[in-house]
Amino acid sequence: MEPILVDTQPIDGQKPGTSGLRKKTKVFMQPHYLENYVQSIFDGIGGVQGKTLVVGGDGRYFNDSAIQTILRMAAANGASKCIVGQGGICSTPAASNLIRKNGTDGGLILSASHNPGGPDEDFGLKYNGPNGGPAAEHVTDKIFDRTKEIVQYKTLDTADIDLGAIGTTKVGDMTVEIIDPVADYAELMEKLFDFDAIAKLFAGGFTMRFDAMHAVTGPYAKAILEGRLGAAEGTVVNATPLPDFGGGHPDPNPIWAKGLMDLMMGDDAPDFGAASDGDGDRNMIVGKGQYVTPSDSLAVLAAQATVAPAYADGLAGVARSMPTSGAVDRVAEKKGIECFETPTGWKFFGNLLDAGRATLCGEESAGTGSNHVREKDGLWAVLLWLNILAATGKSVKEIMADHWAEYGRNYYSRHDYEDVEAEKANALMDGLRARFEELPGQTYGPLTIATADEFAYDDPVDGSRATKQGIRIGFTSGGRVVFRLSGTGTVGATIRVYLEEYETDQSKLHRDAQEALAPIIAAADEIAGIVKNTGREAPNVIT
Ligand code: G6P
Known part of the structure; x- marks a missing residue:
């Protein structure tokens, strides 16, 4: 069956975050939005000609119709087969298992994970590679690059298939195998x-x-x-x-x-x-x-x-x-x-x-x-x-x-400041970066800062380097606070403050975490000037 070539143009902001592309569902439902991204994934991974992919999602609003679009596009791009969870449903770990078990060329997972779903909530799409895991950064970079230069995508003019019927069917020349996602x-x-x-x-x-x-x-x-x-x-x-x-x-x-x-x-x-x-x-x-x-x-x-x-x-x-x-x-x-x-x-x-x-x-x-x-x-x-x-x-x-x-016990808590204006959140982080040299030695209540830096990671396996992965302030007590901006939000910025103190005194192992962390919490606020910089008196979510 001949593919239909649809003219399009790049759409801003299709940069995959911590876990694929996450946007408001309505953004994903705009004309060409999903299609541009799917074509960019296909192009970014070197095409899908002759390949087999797993396709499944968490069942959130728009899951089923997005899957129909993906199947048409996979077929138009020459994929030989897609393995799809019945009803379009497949948990993310189960999809990873299917990719590995069937030795496929990867998969497309439709989910915004723990974010709410619905027409006014969130939707997401990510590509996982043949090892069953989320694509590495050099792959998502290629996908993002394609979103900035795309001018055409391929699809077919075919009817929707019945995602509920276990068995084998066809979309164009491509085989679709619908399986029990649980078995x-x-x-x-x-x-x-x-x-x-x-x-x-x-x-x-x-x-x-x-x-x-x-x-x-x-x-x-x-x-x-x-x-x-x-x-x-x-x-x-x-x-x-x-x-x-x-x-x-x-x-x-x-x-x-x-x-x-x-x-x-x-x-x-x-x-x-x-x-x-x-x-x-x-x-x-x-x-x-x-x-x-x-x-x-x-x-x-x-x-x-x-x-x-x-x-x-x-x-x-x-x-x-x-x-x-x-x-x-x-x-x-x-x-x-x-x-x-x-x-x-x-x-x-x-x-x-x-x-x-x-x-x-x-x-x-x-x-x-x-x-x-x-x-x-x-x-x-x-x-x-x-x-x-x-x-x-x-x-x-x-x-x-x-x-x-x-x-011993690592007392731990995370305080989130959600939907902060991106500019203010960035200013708070930049303000901290500027003070890495002067912070060590400063005292906050009972705490003295020992170290201040920004985490960077050198992958011991492939040697790749990831920078700007969170600001760490270590105290002489062994406790620490980490400041990091969320990579999964869909509106504004979320500042995450991670608080930790290590306790070995056997008589102090069963305290309330917020109480045990109180000095670190106070220090974190003072060091970063959270209230002053964001106007927020308290975090929205404490876990
Ligand atoms: C997703 C990823 C996790 C990651 C989390 C961080 O859930 O799958 O691996 O820990 O995002 O989210 P954040 O909002 O803090 O960037």
Whole structure:
């Protein structure tokens, strides 16, 4: 079938951020907007002639019609096959698995992750490479360059296909295979973990609540937790993916998963609580009366992963993003394994995982994962926790208490100032940069600044360098504050302030985090002049 060549012109602002291109849905729905970006991806990766791609998304508003457009364009550009999740649905980690398992040339994932969905909310699209991970920066740079020079895209004049019908069909000359998006993923999880031990735990009366937040992990969690592992029916709540996530904000943290938090802190709490985000790559872990920060979760998983069959031989190394707390570093030190500090963004773990240098990775932004795929994986983290709970017979609270007693506790919190005018946010960061030399030695309350710099990363595998990855202020106490601008927002700028203090005094391991961090919080505000520079009296979100 002959492709139709459509004339177009470059559209400003199609620069992929931390995780692909994210914009308001209405921006994506403008004439030529999606098409320009899809053609730029195809051109940026050297064309798709004869290639096979995985295509799937988190089911948010515009997911299905965007997939029809992508399929027509892939066919017009000569792709030989697309593998599509039924109904256009596929969690991000499951898509990563499909790319790897089928040895495809990569995939297109439609999601704005944890951002709300709907006509007035957010949409996103990213390209993952043949290793199943988010494209490296040299690839996204090429894609961005194409968006600035595009004059034509290719498509076909074909009817929409039925995305709900499992089986094989055609779009033009291209084969489209519509598959059950859960089956391969569930099979992979069954290989990694001791399902018998977890099933025994549930059979013994262990109770759990998994909040799928009306997002993509609903079907996965139901099939695995309730289906294969025998958790009671109703364990998974908000299990049906909705185009607007039920009007919610599908970000698994104590603010947006408040219902789950309230339950877990109350008298009727089940033994274990967990949640996942819009596209299934993030997770939140909470025990009875015990919230676990993502940084602590990574440390616990690293300390105990060997209980799971997939990690029984030990870990090659671990990696965390720079703003993530140093809790996992202490585990790595004790185990004598390598620990890498990377810039924010899962793509930076790709080389370490591919090279076999790291087995487990994690970020403060609620992402944890391993070398089983090349994305963070929400349900994977939940299952590894379940495996640990089953193997140790301990509660989440006991596991945390034991962990802190052994390794010390990295008190941690993130304060976000959302939707700040970009100019003001940049001025605040520039103001800090200008003072790197004068800050060391200055005191703020009980704290003295030891170091001030901006994080840059030299990839130990391919030698590439990423600069301007967050401003770090270290204190002589061992605590620190990091200032960084979010790379995933769609309006204005978000200033993230990451606060951390390390405590080894056994009598001080069970304090409230905000209280324990109070001196650092006060110092952070004073050093950066947040109130003065932004006019904001307080952060919008504290996690
Ligand atoms: C996405 C990426 C994560 C990253 C996060 C940072 O979720 O997949 O790897 O940690 O963005 O978001 P931010 O808004 O802080 O740039």
